[in-house]
Amino acid sequence: MGVSVLGIGVCGFTPTSTGLSYREMIAKAAKMAYSEAGITLDDIDGAVSCEEDLISGYSIADEYTPDQLGVVRKPVYTITGDFLHGLASAVMQIQTGQYDVLVVEAYSKASNILTKDEVLRFGYDPVYNRFGVSPHYLAGIEMRSFLEESGYTFADVAQVVVANRKAAVSNPLAPWGATYTLADVVESRPIATPVTELMIAKPADGAVVCVIGSDKAAASFGRKRIRIAGTGWGSGTSVLERRDHAVSLGTAIAAGMAYRDAGITKPTEQIDAFFVSDLYAHRQLMHLDALQLCGCCPATVNPNGGALGGGDLYEATGGARFYEAVCQVRGEAGACQVNAGRVLVHGWRGLPTDSCAVAILEAEGR
Amino acid sequence: MSRKVACIGVGMTRFVRRAHESPGELAAQAVEMALRDAGMSIDEIDSVCLGTAPDAFDGVHMKGEHLIAGAGGSRKPYMRHFVGGGTGVFSPIHGWMHVASGRFDTCLVVCEEKMSPCNPHPAGAFVTIFDRVTEQPLKLTLIHIFALEMRRFMHVYGYNEKEIAQVSVNHKRNALGHPAAQIAQEITVDDVMNSPVLSWPVKRLDISPTSDAAVAIVLASERVARARKPAPVWIEGVGFRLDTAYWCSRDLAYPNYVAMAAQDAYKMAGVVDPARDIDVFEPYDPFDYKALHHMNGLLLDKTGMKVKDLLFKGAFERTGSHPMCPSGGALGVGNPISATGLMKIAELYFQLSGQAGERQIQKPLRRGVTQAWGDLMQVGTVVVMGSDGAAPNTKSLWNGLKAEDLPGTAIKSVDDVPNIPDSPDLRYAWDNGVGISTYLDGLRHGRIRGSFCTRTSRMLIPPRTFSEIGNLDPVSGTFDLADTGTVMTYTVSHVDWDSSPLPKGKVNIFAVIAIDGAGDHTGLVHLLRDVDPKDVKVGMRVKAVWKKEADRTGSILDICHFVPLKGRDTPATPRRIKAPEQTVLTAGQTPGRIPLTYRYTAGVAGSRFYKDLAAGKVTASVTGDGGLMVPPAIFDEETMSMLEPGKVKPLEGGSGFIRSWTAVHEDRSGHPLDAPAVIVQVEFPGVRGSVFGRLALRDGEAPSEGYPVELVKAKATSPDQVTFRLKA
Structure with a gap:
């Protein structure tokens, strides 16, 4: 069964969003998405939110999801994953044949979290891995393993930062556009060697709400509908001691699923643009390897600036990339526009995980 | 289909x-x-x-x-x-x-x-399930809302x-x-x-x-x-x-x-x-x-x-x-x-x-x-x-199973096994937004505010900028409501938010109060005081007692509590007001904190790991195919088979080598360290897995991949106590 994007809305993306509660921010994105899809609340069969308790600051954060989406008393559940995980779950839900129109939502109020590193540290295993130092330590371990195994250099990683921050200058929704040199990146403050401050995406606030629908729904609703040609998700082990930190197994599993769905055998030839998680700069290169995209044209990777330019929006990070990808496929990406008839969006849950998700989008009728 | x-x-x-x-x-x-x-x-x-x-x-x-x-x-x-x-x-x-x-x-x-x-x-974990601005300051926990619901259920259905x-x-x-x-x-x-x-x-x-x-x-x-x-x-x-x-x-x-x-x-x-x-x-x-x-x-x-x-x-x-x-x-x-x-x-x-x-x-x-x-x-x-x-499966694994056949080991106290304490510093500053800021502004002025949804003809408390039951359309107006209402349900509580008993003789009476002018099922939760618990009734009329104006801060606690309404009972009519214009400066923030601490058991395998570490050694589990795996485990995640806890092999403490390492320049909260701390991932030849720990460096030493290291005896059960040093 085919599933399409019928409408999408965003609010943000900004370093702070003082003056708007998370509810008000999400409601703005929802109104935009519903308006674009041409639906009323009665047309919605259910919703999937993507949240983590300690990012939202609530225990059992899913309590606070239905009102601002207008889905009170509808089938609603929460995925503690990236927006792309929620999207993949919603696609499955439609493919059961019991639902036609679903909403996927994720948001970030990163600016409201005063102790971000403490929250991140709390994600590590308390018995073996929760040290009294910066939780970015694992990025240092990873990057060193990756450089040693892959043949990439420190300068290659720095170049990711330079390229993405520069691309974001042309993206009006990206808060962290900047023009840096390689030296700026290399010489920025060391956090966990070899990772420097500029190699880590900075936080941002924002909300993404997307309406997806079955073929039946797509016959009635939507503006410039986009087909979700494939989805996939996967995880490497949670045992850090037994994970190969030089590769992203989670990405490889997710890509394998999505490629099978979409009939992709040669991704560099069959896909036009790639939105790939770069929460840490070295991870973009690691993910590209796992996506079998070695040798793809650099200009086709994160043309809107990625998370390094657009911000770390926690669970909404993949959602922001998804929105950019939808704009690209529609030909509405402004100064960031590239040739994008079929695009790949990739999300990673950030440290200390290797949990990833992939979606492949293509213009209707392609 | x-x-x-x-x-x-x-x-x-x-x-x-x-x-x-x-x-x-x-x-x-x-x-x-x-x-x-x-x-x-x-x-x-x-x-x-x-x-x-x-x-x-x-x-x-x-x-x-x-x-x-x-x-x-x-x-x-x-x-x-x-x-x-x-x-x-x-x-x-x-x-x-x-x-x-x-x-x-x-x-x-x-x-x-x-x-x-x-x-x-564990009941303390529920303190943060409530709305952080309008309810958490009241120190509610799950048992309170269960009790409120139970009382209402009894009242309506006559149990x-x-x-x-x-x-x-x-x-x-x-x-x-x-x-x-x-x-x-x-x-x-x-x-x-x-x-x-x-x-x-x-x-x-x-x-x-x-x-x-x-x-x-x-x-x-x-x-x-x-x-x-x-x-x-x-x-x-x-x-x-x-x-x-x-x-x-x-x-x-x-x-x-x-x-x-x-x-x-x-x-x-x-x-x-x-x-x-x-x-x-x-x-x-x-x-x-x-x-x-x-x-x-x-x-x-x-x-x-x-x-x-x-x-x-x-x-x-x-x-x-x-x-x-x-x-x-x-x-x-x-x-x-x-x-x-x-x-x-x-x-x-x-x-x-x-x-x-x-x-x-x-x-x-x-x-x-x-x-x-x-x-x-x-x-x-x-x-x-x-x-x-x-046909029923009468010869199944489950027919006739006894408690002793099931896994899971009960312990009386966490002190009976190796354990690790932690106190995360989880603090927030929540953007109130326009709706909640309007509510808090009202409370500061001694008013309970709501907003009206024209589509459904319902008053909403607290006020919002949009109606969740009205197609997310903007609300049509902001109103000052009466500070009187009717008790819909209540509970007489003897326990605090963390399940600890209240001081002897003290009780907290929480009530859901339908605010006058807002409909039978629209209101708020708050404390009732100045009433004998035996005299509280569903349907009781109550009125807010406010803090002195000078002491109000724009908080749900600006209402001290509600008391039984005495004397004339003529509820004030909702009065439309010009909503205060909220800006990024006036729509403020509310501080938040998750006030929990933890004590984790090290688990069955973790207990073994730290016991060995105290002796300066690492023990590997023997997997189903005869291979070795660190840290020790009671299961192999590749096969999801259980491993025999006693089937282990001690490794030579000095046989490890650095697989990867990092010099960390910030502490757990992101503040600069006086000197970088080195975290290493150490592997052992022929063994699946690795061990993460700190690397203690002597003057002039520098880590590098492949360098041999040896373990230092751990003094306590904590990841920070897992320490290696470069082998001479």
């Missing part, structure tokens, strides 16, 4: 107050057993989904990620979902989506909850405490036949009535316990199920509904969200009359009244007459016409939240396939329904399961 989906295997640990095992170990034990019951290996599992409720219990942010290995999700499509306390029954629904969609042939569904690490008490207590008696007795049961016992209604009052009308024996446990089931497509099991049990219908988070604006007596979820499930399953078409019921019963509350929803009976009649006739007993919670339910087996719901799914699987042993209902069973509930009393998750008449 959905594909048919069946349950073909179940595994579970014992339900215990405090488990020695780590969360991952509990999950792995349940998974290994479920795979064994299904006759499958982990390689035959296409996908894994995990259900677990708040991160605050286990004490790990992104708990789903933490549990990947234990749940068998390494190298698989793996996803965690949750809907609070409704998670356990939503989990098979999410698993059903995986298979019914045609995406996968098999899905391993795992639910785990380890509540015991949370200090001072007394003794009648409700019979449910607790039945369920605890039913649990006597359940091998995983934590508090199965033979008690009387008088025992319940005489147990300590926690938050009237809730008494100790009205409540299920806090628990640690894991449950796993294997779901499969029809093709796989029929090839594997003589009596697969089918998921015939599913439903889940989530109501508004504004719980003081809801009818608390009848769970509309459960009834709607049930209707969805019944429609899918072809159930027309649930009282006639369903043979066995497993409603969620964290409190005794909840079973009846939910049965009203499951039987689609808003009058409550059917359920009352069945209860009084004894029809809910295991031998009755409508057996309810033959497992023993949360009240008898225990309540590790998400795992409880999946235990109930397992019970339907057992009952409908003739594997329930001494709990087996003796009448022919064709179809059962189970349900869970949670969040802010707002979510209903419902699954209808059915057999297809195959």
Whole structure:
């Protein structure tokens, strides 16, 4: 069964969003998405939110999801994953044949979290891995393993930062556009060697709400509908001691699923643009390897600036990339526009995980 | 059209107050057993989904990620979902989506909850389920809102405490036949009535316990199920509904969200009359009244007459016409939240396939329904399961199973095993936004404010900028309301937010108050004072007592409390006001903090690791194929097989070498360190895995990949005590 994007809305993306509660921010994105899809609340069969308790600051954060989406008393559940995980779950839900129109939502109020590193540290295993130092330590371990195994250099990683921050200058929704040199990146403050401050995406606030629908729904609703040609998700082990930190197994599993769905055998030839998680700069290169995209044209990777330019929006990070990808496929990406008839969006849950998700989008009728 | 989906295997640990095992170990034990019951290996599992409720219990942010290995999700499509306390029954629904969609042939569904690490008490984790601005300052906890709901339920449906207590008696007795049961016992209604009052009308024996446990089931497509099991049990219908988070604006007596979820499930399953078409019921019963509350929803009976009649006739007993919670339910087996719901799914699987042993209902069973509930009393998750008449599986793993056959190790105190304390510094500054800022501005001026939704003609408290029940359209106006109202329900509480007793003689009376001019079910929760608890009544008229104007700060605590309304009772009419224009400067922030601390057991394998480390050595577990693995483990996540705890091999402490390393320049909070700390990943030749630790450097030393290192004896149980030094 085919599933399409019928409408999408965003609010943000900004370093702070003082003056708007998370509810008000999400409601703005929802109104935009519903308006674009041409639906009323009665047309919605259910919703999937993507949240983590300690990012939202609530225990059992899913309590606070239905009102601002207008889905009170509808089938609603929460995925503690990236927006792309929620999207993949919603696609499955439609493919059961019991639902036609679903909403996927994720948001970030990163600016409201005063102790971000403490929250991140709390994600590590308390018995073996929760040290009294910066939780970015694992990025240092990873990057060193990756450089040693892959043949990439420190300068290659720095170049990711330079390229993405520069691309974001042309993206009006990206808060962290900047023009840096390689030296700026290399010489920025060391956090966990070899990772420097500029190699880590900075936080941002924002909300993404997307309406997806079955073929039946797509016959009635939507503006410039986009087909979700494939989805996939996967995880490497949670045992850090037994994970190969030089590769992203989670990405490889997710890509394998999505490629099978979409009939992709040669991704560099069959896909036009790639939105790939770069929460840490070295991870973009690691993910590209796992996506079998070695040798793809650099200009086709994160043309809107990625998370390094657009911000770390926690669970909404993949959602922001998804929105950019939808704009690209529609030909509405402004100064960031590239040739994008079929695009790949990739999300990673950030440290200390290797949990990833992939979606492949293509213009209707392609 | 959905594909048919069946349950073909179940595994579970014992339900215990405090488990020695780590969360991952509990999950792995349940998974290994479920795979064994299904006759499958982990390689035959296409996908894994995990259900677990708040991160605050286990004490790990992104708990789903933490549990990947234990749940068998390494190298698989793996996803965690949750809907609070409704998670356990939503989990098979999410698993059903995986298979019914045609995406996968098999899905391993795992639910785990380890509540015991949370200090001072797992109940404390519930303080942050409430709205952070309008409710958390009142220091509510879950037991308070349960009690508020129970009182309302009693008022509307005319139950007394003794009648409700019979449910607790039945369920605890039913649990006597359940091998995983934590508090199965033979008690009387008088025992319940005489147990300590926690938050009237809730008494100790009205409540299920806090628990640690894991449950796993294997779901499969029809093709796989029929090839594997003589009596697969089918998921015939599913439903889940989530109501508004504004719980003081809801009818608390009848769970509309459960009834709607049930209707969805019944429609899918072809159930027309649930009282006639369903043979066995497993409603969620964290409190005794909840079973009846939910049965009203499951039987689609808003009058409550059917359920009352069945209860009084004894029809809910295991031998009755409508057996309810033959497992023993949360009240008898225990309540590790998400795992409880999946235990109930397992019970339907057992009952409908003739594997329930001494709990087996003796009448022919064709179809059962189970349900869970949670969040802010707002979510209903419902699954209808059915057999297809195959011969009962009387020779199963589960028939005749005893408690000692189940994994899971109860400990009396965390001090009995190696353990690790932690106090995370989790602080926030919440943007109030325009709606809540308007509310707080009103409170500062001694006014309760609401906003009006024209589309539904309802007043909304607290005010919002949009109406969640009115197509998200902007509200049509802001109003100052009366500060008087009517008590809709109340509780007389003897416990504080963290479950600790209030000082002797002190009680807190919490009430849901319908504010005058806002409708019967729109109001707020607050304290009642200056009234004898015996004199409080549903329907009582009350009035707010405000702090002095100079002391008000724009907080729900600007209302000191409510008191009985005396004298003239002429409520003020709502008065439209020009909404204060909120800007980024006036729409302020509210500080927040999660006030919890933790003590984690090191787990079975972790205890071994730290015991060895104290002696300056590392021990490797021997895996099924004779290989070695560090850190030691009780299971191998690649095969999901259990490892013999005693089958280990000591490694030469000085045989490790640096696989990777990093010099860390910031502390755990992001502040610069005086000198960088070096963290190393150390591998051992011929051994799978590695050990993470600190590297102690002497003057002039520098780390590099491949450099040999040796262990330093650890002085305490803590990752920060795992220390290596470069080998000379």
